[in-house]
Amino acid sequence: MLANNSKYAITGLSHIMENSVKGKKTKVGEIAERHDIPQAFLSKILQSLTREGFLSSKKGPYGGFFLTEKQMQTSIMDIVKQLEGEDFFSNCLLRFEACNSESPCPIHFLLIREKDAITNKFRKIKVIDLLHNIPKELTESKK
Amino acid sequence: MLANNSKYAITGLSHIMENSVKGKKTKVGEIAERHDIPQAFLSKILQSLTREGFLSSKKGPYGGFFLTEKQMQTSIMDIVKQLEGEDFFSNCLLRFEACNSESPCPIHFLLIREKDAITNKFRKIKVIDLLHNIPKELTESKK
């Protein structure tokens, strides 16, 4: 499970992504209001992403957050790692510090495939993919 | 990611399981020491499992925790649900309260297969399975 940090970050990036492809910047307040996220907290999170180069911002009127083409290609694994800590994905689901094949936790081998699948998916998903997140069969027909 | 609660609980049950098949009871101190878990905290967790019927205990000298045949068949999903809350598995990885196909979070469809696989695995794994957690190829040859 991800912490609130990552949850808000991904939601925010998804929103900023939508606007960025239209060439628009996004104000924190807009994201906070639409997704019901505490604004000051979201600010801090987006600021930290900006500091680390995952996101761009501009102050002042008509300012806001936006993503460059290059930033849209960031793997969300890198973003989660920055927010949750470098070893988020190397730790096992039970959060044992040193869980691996040689010194496994009680469920290491029982869940290793599923764990790896999740890790690989996070590696593959890029910020730009947060845009196309609804499968065709659901967008084409209604109900 | 599971909280410490569940981590300690599964570690503890795994240890108690080992002793239970030999007909032995397990003292909290023994588990705490072997796995480096704060003893008083582990006590509380095991006590709560006992209160809910997932585990058995006996006070006094030669007492300790143990598992009945029936308790060994408990799905660890039920145990995690009790410790982390009923909707642990119905929430998505991003912990959105209401994330489903109709109102998905930004990564709902990107991770739905992997998420479901994990959930099903937790449903299938029983306490008794915590005993046999090392694949044959690793126990047979060394190095």
Next chain:
DNA sequence: CAGGATTAAGACTTTTTAATCTTAAATAGA
């Protein structure tokens, strides 16, 4: 160049999770 709009930074507070401490209750064995 003044004023409002916006992000930046960091101190502060609240809430939740993790862990400890204290006292009680049960029970085996001498």
Next chain:
DNA sequence: TCTATTTAAGATTAAAAAGTCTTAATCCTG
């Protein structure tokens, strides 16, 4: 029945995560 051993229960404290507040810096517009 006394004592040592063990779980039970709940109050308390500590640490971490989540969230708020305040002030500064930037920069567009008139």
